């Protein structure tokens with residue numbers, strides 16, 4: 139089966155340059171915080187991290203991070219993790235930086251926007267997802283013309299600290315990535331909710347039904363990674379001819395009313411919203 143080149147895992151030594159020059163994180167909410175957790179676990183020294191967030195959560199205080207402190211002159215990397223709607227505000231307050239690599243994880247906001255804000259800078263646009271909080275994320279990335287292989291490697295080092303990384307060929311792919319894997323964890327959590335409700339409708343107690351749904355999704359996800367088989371084969375492995383799964387899948391896989399058209403519309407709506415945000419939509 140063809141799979142894109144994926145990299146994962148990280149050595150502590152790869153943070154040496156970042157520790158020497160510093161990392162700036164602008165926006166330390168759910169996504170920024172998830173990444174920072176992974177970086178600290180993988181070798182980022184707290185004193186090398188300057189975190190800018192006017193509403194920094196109390197949990198980050200007293201951990202040796204430079205919170206809302208003046209920016210270093212020439213940090214190795216500046217990571218922008220504010221909402222796209224807040225990006226103009228955040229960029230407005232940025233001083234000129236030296237040879238700093240600029241990384242954005244914002245949905246929609248285009249490389250061109252960052253090129254206007256940081257003329258001549260190497261910029262890498264990344265789309266991670268929240269399983270990064272437990273080192274199980276997947277990030278897709280693409281750099282601008284000024285981003286060298288060394289810049290892309292640096293961005294990859296950071297994102298590998300929180301999961302796997304794929305490189306894109308074109309920035310145009312980023313909105314679809316956002317609609318699929320950026321937003322995707324929410325679809326999967328809703329799948330758990332929907333399966334749990336469906337179990338309840340068949341008479342199971344709510345707590346039991348939720349536990350069965352949660353572990354089924356988690357276990358199937360883990361198997362899909364561990365086993366090199368195509369997901370279609372794994373599905374067939376569950377499906378006995380004339381059995382229960384075949385009866386269920388007949389409904390779920392209906393080309394008119396089943397999951398395929400629903401998922402297609404779901405990802406399309408999220409992708410289109412990414413495009414809108416990229417056009418400056420609020």
Ligand SMILES: NC(=O)C1=CN([C@@H]2O[C@H](COP(=O)(O)OP(=O)(O)OC[C@H]3O[C@@H](n4cnc5c(N)ncnc54)[C@H](O)[C@@H]3O)[C@@H](O)[C@H]2O)C=CC1
Pocket residue numbers: 164165166167168169170171190191192193194219220221222224227228243244245265266267268320321
């Ligand atoms: N949450 C997710 O699943 C994913 C989010 N993203 C992207 O990550 C970015 C952040 O999203 P979340 O972490 O979910 O949002 P969030 O609301 O949890 O965090 C954003 C943080 O930015 C801070 N902030 C607002 N204005 C600021 C400013 N001017 N300077 C510094 N900090 C400022 C806020 O106080 C907040 O803590 C967004 O651009 C989003 O598109 C990307 C992939 C997945």
Ligand SMILES: O=C(O)[C@@H]1CCC=N1
Pocket residue numbers: 245316320321
């Ligand atoms: O919902 C959003 O816009 C962000 C981007 C991907 C996941 N969360």
